Amino acid sequence: MENNAPVLEVINLHTYYGNIHALKGITLSVHKGEIVTLIGANGAGKTTTLKTICGLLKPRLGEVYHEGRMINVLKAHEIVSLGISMVPEGRGIFSRLTVLENLDLGAYIRTDRVAINEDLDRVFSLFPRLKERQKQVAGTLSGGEQQMLAIGRALMARPQILLMDEPSMGLAPILVESIFETIKTINQEGVTVLLVEQNALMALSIANRGYVLQTGQIVLQDTAANLQINEMVQKAYLGME
Amino acid sequence: MGDNIRAGLISGIAFGVIIIITSLIGFFGTVSALLGEFLFDPKTQPAALYSLVLILALLGLWAGIRAAKPVGTDRWSGALVSGAVAGLSTGLFVGIYTLIIGGFNARGLDIRGYLAQMSPDAIRFLLFQLPPATAALSYFLLFTTTGLAGGFLAKTLGRGRLKKANQQLKSKITELWESTSVAVWLSKFPYTQYIVYGAIIILALLLPISLGQYWNFTLGTVGVYVLMGLGINIVVGMAGLLDLGYVAFFAVGAYTVGLLTSPQQLSQFQIDFWPAAFLAIVIAAITGIILGFPVLRLRGDYLAIVTLGFGEIIRILVRSDLLSDFTGGPQGVRQIDGPSLFGISLTNDRAYLYMIILAIMLAIFVTIRFKDSRVGRAWVAMREDETVSQAMGINTYTTKLLAFAVGAAFAGLGGVLFASRNQYIGPEDANLLVSINVLAVVIVGGMGSIPGVFLGAFVLKGLPEIMRQLQDYRILAFGALLVVMMIVRPEGLWPSQRRRLEMHEEELPLEELEETEAIGALEAALEESTK
Ligand SMILES: Nc1ncnc2c1ncn2[C@@H]1O[C@H](COP(=O)(O)OP(=O)(O)O)[C@@H](O)[C@H]1O
Numbered sequence: 188m189e190n191n192a193p194v195l196e197v198i199n200l201h202t203y204y205g206n207i208h209a210l211k212g213i214t215l216s217v218h219k220g221e222i223v224t225l226i227g228a229n230g231a232g233k234t235t236t237l238k239t240i241c242g243l244l245k246p247r248l249g250e251v252y253h254e255g256r257m258i259n260v261l262k263a264h265e266i267v268s269l270g271i272s273m274v275p276e277g278r279g280i281f282s283r284l285t286v287l288e289n290l291d292l293g294a295y296i297r298t299d300r301v302a303i304n305e306d307l308d309r310v311f312s313l314f315p316r317l318k319e320r321q322k323q324v325a326g327t328l329s330g331g332e333q334q335m336l337a338i339g340r341a342l343m344a345r346p347q348i349l350l351m352d353e354p355s356m357g358l359a360p361i362l363v364e365s366i367f368e369t370i371k372t373i374n375q376e377g378v379t380v381l382l383v384e385q386n387a388l389m390a391l392s393i394a395n396r397g398y399v400l401q402t403g404q405i406v407l408q409d410t411a412a413n414l415q416i417n418e419m420v421q422k423a424y425l426g427m428e
Numbered sequence: 429m430g431d432n433i434r435a436g437l438i439s440g441i442a443f444g445v446i447i448i449i450t451s452l453i454g455f456f457g458t459v460s461a462l463l464g465e466f467l468f469d470p471k472t473q474p475a476a477l478y479s480l481v482l483i484l485a486l487l488g489l490w491a492g493i494r495a496a497k498p499v500g501t502d503r504w505s506g507a508l509v510s511g512a513v514a515g516l517s518t519g520l521f522v523g524i525y526t527l528i529i530g531g532f533n534a535r536g537l538d539i540r541g542y543l544a545q546m547s548p549d550a551i552r553f554l555l556f557q558l559p560p561a562t563a564a565l566s567y568f569l570l571f572t573t574t575g576l577a578g579g580f581l582a583k584t585l586g587r588g589r590l591k592k593a594n595q596q597l598k599s600k601i602t603e604l605w606e607s608t609s610v611a612v613w614l615s616k617f618p619y620t621q622y623i624v625y626g627a628i629i630i631l632a633l634l635l636p637i638s639l640g641q642y643w644n645f646t647l648g649t650v651g652v653y654v655l656m657g658l659g660i661n662i663v664v665g666m667a668g669l670l671d672l673g674y675v676a677f678f679a680v681g682a683y684t685v686g687l688l689t690s691p692q693q694l695s696q697f698q699i700d701f702w703p704a705a706f707l708a709i710v711i712a713a714i715t716g717i718i719l720g721f722p723v724l725r726l727r728g729d730y731l732a733i734v735t736l737g738f739g740e741i742i743r744i745l746v747r748s749d750l751l752s753d754f755t756g757g758p759q760g761v762r763q764i765d766g767p768s769l770f771g772i773s774l775t776n777d778r779a780y781l782y783m784i785i786l787a788i789m790l791a792i793f794v795t796i797r798f799k800d801s802r803v804g805r806a807w808v809a810m811r812e813d814e815t816v817s818q819a820m821g822i823n824t825y826t827t828k829l830l831a832f833a834v835g836a837a838f839a840g841l842g843g844v845l846f847a848s849r850n851q852y853i854g855p856e857d858a859n860l861l862v863s864i865n866v867l868a869v870v871i872v873g874g875m876g877s878i879p880g881v882f883l884g885a886f887v888l889k890g891l892p893e894i895m896r897q898l899q900d901y902r903i904l905a906f907g908a909l910l911v912v913m914m915i916v917r918p919e920g921l922w923p924s925q926r927r928r929l930e931m932h933e934e935e936l937p938l939e940e941l942e943e944t945e946a947i948g949a950l951e952a953a954l955e956e957s958t959k
């Protein structure tokens with residue numbers, strides 16, 4: 188029974204920007220070890236959903252549960268400590284700090300120096316490029332490297348759940364593929380992933396399940412395999428007629 | 429060509445403004461007189477006048493070089509156009525200015541009421557003892573030719589041999605330095621930097637004994653600004669919170685120690701200096717937190733405006749009739765007590781300078797400890813991107829409050845030392861200008877840099893004290909200096925490494941950036957081919 192309980196559960200979430208009703212009752216769940224993807228067009232509310240989960244926005248209605256504990260009342264920094272890390276939209280790296288300083292800030296909530304160094308090695312083995320450039324100012328990295336840094340930084344918190352907001356954005360197709368390979372690797376190493384994407388094709392190819400978001404509402408949910416062959420999804424998001 | 433003209437104009441305007449403002453505060457008169465005695469034989473020649481022309485010519489040359497250096501050095505025409513435009517525009521500005529001041533003289537108007545240095549004699553001196561129109565034309569020609577010469581110089585010195593020679597010289601010097609036994613020994617010795625620090629500390633401690641009373645007092649004033657500069661460096665430079673009401677904490681520190689030690693106000697509640705000073709610092713820090721609370725959610729410009737308001741509120745409060753029983757209203761608090769140790773009174777300027785130096789050392793120690801700590805990293809992250817830093821688990825509320833509290837404690841300490849040294853604190857010691865002065869100290873010195881604070885405080889508080897004439901027009905000089913700084917050296921005189929990177933982002937890592945992109949593309953291609 189315990190295995191079936193979701194590690195992250197969002198129930199009837201309503202989030203507003205002033206009086207703009209951005210999320211109109213989102214319900215979704217993520218189980219341990221899964222990759223769940225949230226796909227949808229620009230402006231559908233994907234970023235808003237992630238920001239509400241990690242506490243950067245407060246819902247007006249609805250709840251977020253982590254392992255059965257209501258977390259939507261917590262502050263963003265407290266939620267990070269629960270093991271929920273975010274790779275923000277547009278990477279959100281600290282562009283004037285060095286690669287190493289960025290990674291160090293990823294581990295801000297931790298004090299176990301030895302384990303932090305282990306994780307740093309792990310990030311460097313996942314992204315050797317970052318190791319070469321650890322002293323470099325992050326703003327001078329290429330787009331792909333910045334995305335690696337954003338992911339690496341989130342991993343430095345040793346998260347249980349990784350929320351990723353459009354990691355493929357603005358990257359050359361070949362780099363997108365390698366980033367998604369890495370996401371799979373990270374997941375296999377035991378991190379649960381909630382992946383937000385506009386690139387539905389790629390997202391569904393690595394996900395277990397998916398939700399389709401449209402103007403603040405979930406309009407479809409299924410296994411990734413089923414979504415890939417769903418007519419509506421194919422038309423709207425996979426560019427197939 | 430457009431770039432060349434633009435560079436010339438920018439340089440010309442900057443130099444024109446500098447020259448006009450520095451002349452208004454009597455800079456050229458003073459410096460020419462000094463230089464004249466030094467360089468020329470004062471009896472046989474109009475020494476000061478020669479010096480004036482020399483200084484102006486050098487400035488014109490500099491304007492031309494500055495204009496030509498960044499853009500036009502690959503082509504002769506470009507460099508010359510930049511230099512000429514810089515000279516022309518400087519000449520035009522200063523020429524018009526001489527016409528105006530010459531006009532005042534011709535009409536017999538005395539403008540000393542507004543600008544104390546601009547006596548008719550001083551103006552005639554600035555006009556080279558010539559009629560205004562001739563003088564204006566001379567200025568125009570002087571700057572145009574020197575600007576052009578500057579462009580020429582930039583071209584000859586810029587890219588080619590001289591730059592290379594310069595680099596060679598530099599590497600030779602490093603080689604020589606590294607090969608000398610002392611250097612080798614020093615670099616092998618792990619404690620070199622501690623020895624250097626130790627030497628600086630010993631020198632600093634010897635300073636007050638070796639100086640007279642005037643210098644002890646002057647350096648004490650500079651020191652109080654260093655102290656406050658270090659504080660605002662944390663708030664603005666590290667945490668990125670633009671606080672324009674910083675003087676409020678200085679005032680709280682000063683008034684607290686005043687109220688607690690002066691027999692004048694709360695006579696039944698008079699305590700010794702040391703506990704009073706301690707209380708004052710604590711209360712200043714608490715005030716920092718209290719004022720921090722309501723502005724936590726504000727960012728950028730709003731924060732600046734609201735904090736500015738706070739600073740003024742404190743000043744108005746201590747001035748007001750409402751509190752005048754405690755604060756003495758406009759009269760301020762008198763007879764503030766000074767410290768004593770083992771029965772020896774420490775109220776002379778030398779003792780105060782010692783205390784100020786010790787306070788600065790303490791502040792530097794605290795700053796360095798914070799810089800390398802978790803909190804320091806959180807401040808920097810918060811300054812970079814507040815939202816993302818929250819997502820990293822940084823509690824931006826407490827982190828901001830801590831920055832306010834630490835900064836306020838430094839200012840409070842500055843206030844304590846200032847008030848007890850002067851044995852007086854009044855509302856006008858706590859006006860908006862103090863905040864602006866302190867901010868100017870760190871901007872001029874270089875935001876976020878500790879040596880920069882010293883340099884800034886010395887340039888802005890020490891120099892005017894030395895050249896008393898400047899005092900009246902400090903504000904004007906500040907304005908000019910700040911404008912010029914923004915143009916010429918936006919990162920400050922002695923910037924921190926980080927700041928240097930930020931400000932010259934577009935210049936410095938460009939090559940690296942290109943390289944990175946190239947490697948990225950290469951890697952992508954490689955991956956493609958291995959598939
Ligand atoms: N800061 C904001 N202020 C007001 N409206 C916003 C803000 N951010 C997003 N929105 C609106 O909320 C809706 C959802 O946006 P978002 O979650 O960013 O979409 P997505 O990430 O799916 O592209 C959009 O209609 C957008 O215009």
Ligand SMILES: [Mg+2]
Pocket residue numbers: 230233234235276
């Ligand atoms: Mg988005």
